[in-house]
Amino acid sequence: MSNDPIDSITLRLGDLTTAKPTQTAPGAPPSGPAQAIATKPPQAQPKAPVKQDAQDVEDSSNLIENRHTVLVKLADQQADPDSPLYSVKNFEDLGLSQELLTGLYEMKFSKPSKIQERALPLLLANPPKNMIGQSQSGTGKTAAFVLTMLTRVDMNVKQPQAICLAPSRELARQIMDVAQQMSKYTNITKALVVKDSIAKNQPVNAQIIVGTPGSVQDVIRKRLLPINNIKIFVLDEADNMLDQSGLGDQSLRIKSMLKSNPQIVLFSATFPENVTKFASRFAPNANEITLKREQLSVDAIKQFYMDCDSEEHKYEVLTNLYDMLTVSQSIIFCKRRDTADEIARRMTEQGHAVVSLHGKMTPEDRDRVMDDFRRGEFKVLITTNVLARGIDILQVTLVVNYDLPLDQQNEPDFEAYLHRIGRTGRFGRTGVSINFVHNEETWSKMQEIERHFERPIVRVATDDWEAVEKQLKSYI
Numbered sequence: 001m002s003n004d005p006i007d008s009i010t011l012r013l014g015d016l017t018t019a020k021p022t023q024t025a026p027g028a029p030p031s032g033p034a035q036a037i038a039t040k041p042p043q044a045q046p047k048a049p050v051k052q053d054a055q056d057v058e059d060s061s062n063l064i065e066n067r068h069t070v071l072v073k074l075a076d077q078q079a080d081p082d083s084p085l086y087s088v089k090n091f092e093d094l095g096l097s098q099e100l101l102t103g104l105y106e107m108k109f110s111k112p113s114k115i116q117e118r119a120l121p122l123l124l125a126n127p128p129k130n131m132i133g134q135s136q137s138g139t140g141k142t143a144a145f146v147l148t149m150l151t152r153v154d155m156n157v158k159q160p161q162a163i164c165l166a167p168s169r170e171l172a173r174q175i176m177d178v179a180q181q182m183s184k185y186t187n188i189t190k191a192l193v194v195k196d197s198i199a200k201n202q203p204v205n206a207q208i209i210v211g212t213p214g215s216v217q218d219v220i221r222k223r224l225l226p227i228n229n230i231k232i233f234v235l236d237e238a239d240n241m242l243d244q245s246g247l248g249d250q251s252l253r254i255k256s257m258l259k260s261n262p263q264i265v266l267f268s269a270t271f272p273e274n275v276t277k278f279a280s281r282f283a284p285n286a287n288e289i290t291l292k293r294e295q296l297s298v299d300a301i302k303q304f305y306m307d308c309d310s311e312e313h314k315y316e317v318l319t320n321l322y323d324m325l326t327v328s329q330s331i332i333f334c335k336r337r338d339t340a341d342e343i344a345r346r347m348t349e350q351g352h353a354v355v356s357l358h359g360k361m362t363p364e365d366r367d368r369v370m371d372d373f374r375r376g377e378f379k380v381l382i383t384t385n386v387l388a389r390g391i392d393i394l395q396v397t398l399v400v401n402y403d404l405p406l407d408q409q410n411e412p413d414f415e416a417y418l419h420r421i422g423r424t425g426r427f428g429r430t431g432v433s434i435n436f437v438h439n440e441e442t443w444s445k446m447q448e449i450e451r452h453f454e455r456p457i458v459r460v461a462t463d464d465w466e467a468v469e470k471q472l473k474s475y476i
């Protein structure tokens with residue numbers, strides 16, 4: 001088995017002999033070398049002197065130290081050909097406009113990851129070609145498709161030109177946030193189309209649309225969103241969007257309504273066999289960047305399991321874990337919404353700063369909870385598979401599978417597992433995932449997962465908390 005994704009990544013190209021990289025984003029002509037771009041970090045505003053005690057001083061120097069360490073580690077990884085973050089090129093070599101580059105540098109993106117370096121020239125080439133792109137969780141797929149959507153916009157056309165669909169409102173909001181930041185130095189207009197985000201009967205004329213399938217389908221059907229000028233149609237978490245009966249039907253229906261022959265772009269960390277054929281039909285003659293199964297896991301995510309005696313013992317182990325560890329932020333995944341609520345209620349009673357989020361909540365509550373968690377007001381988010389995919393919060397260093405992810409046949413859901421643990425260990429950071437098993441059946445399902453990804457899931461004792469602390473602390 002090769003550990004080098006560059007050697008073993010499969011790159012299937014369509015006929016590129018006539019393709020040229022797009023040089024500019026319309027309305028954003030290139031000028032001058034990259035060095036001319038605003039690369040300096042924004043100047044800190046002078047503040048009135050504040051009294052700091054010794055603890056404060058220590059904390060802020062730690063922060064600087066941590067950020068420095070992360071950046072150094074990232075630079076090392078981006079220079080390591082074995083890493084999915086490796087690249088030989090710079091963003092300036094990838095055919096992006098000056099304005100987008102300025103946005104990127106302000107976001108502290110200094111070098112592309114492997115998927116960005118490989119996918120962007122193919123995505124931006126003319127005539128446009130479809131793309132099926134796969135890369136490990138947290139390796140920067142969002143930037144690849146958001147930059148493509150932004151580059152495809154013709155500023156003279158004041159109508160929607162790019163649609164991106166995502167499986168959850170939280171992910172759609174996050175993608176919109178990335179698009180806002182990346183396009184900060186352009187005049188490109190954007191609209192989020194999720195439940196309750198658009199006033200009733202209000203037309204949607206923004207150039208970039210990001211949303212969930214149901215809501216987007218709804219505004220198109222009501223003829224509130226003109227689709228004659230759509231040039232690019234992106235499905236993030238594409239395997240999920242094409243597989244799930246509801247989302248799959250909706251995505252397919254939206255695609256069939258688009259008569260402008262848009263470029264189809266599918267991205268995900270996983271493309272299980274049962275959807276690859278459908279994906280190829282959905283995005284015909286696509287350039288394909290795919291990974292082998294054994295390349296899917298992010299090695300920086302250390303995987304553990306804890307042997308519990310019973311369902312109730314799982315809760316006890318969970319609270320012991322949180323009493324012992326100082327985790328910056330973490331996500332606990334449960335199978336059912338009521339389990340998520342119940343654990344949140346009990347842990348809150350015991351004094352932990354936790355919150356739950358699931359599909360039964362109102363959109364307003366979901367947004368509030370997510371925003372609070374992003375701001376760090378809660379350290380623990382308890383949720384279901386609704387947040388398994390795409391959510392990017394760098395402070396999350398621990399993921400707990402309180403219930404193992406199982407599919408409708410009660411078999412291990414390998415894709416959900418990979419996406420869940422991928423909420424940590426983002427873009428070169430380390431992370432820990434812990435699976436709770438409590439009987440023969442869950443233990444054997446966990447072993448199937450271990451065999452599937454060919455990565456060890458290491459046992460952590462539940463009777464010697466000192467040992468547990470030692471074992472986990474260095475990673476979290």
Ligand SMILES: Nc1ncnc2c1ncn2[C@@H]1O[C@H](COP(=O)(O)OP(=O)(O)OP(=O)(O)O)[C@@H](O)[C@H]1O
Binds near residue numbers: 110136140422426
């Ligand atoms: N070139 C880059 N330089 C620095 N940071 C980057 C770069 N590209 C992406 N990032 C950061 O890496 C993190 C992960 O990126 P992103 O969310 O796009 O991953 P992903 O591949 O879409 O993951 P998932 O499969 O979980 O959806 C984000 O915080 C993003 O801002």
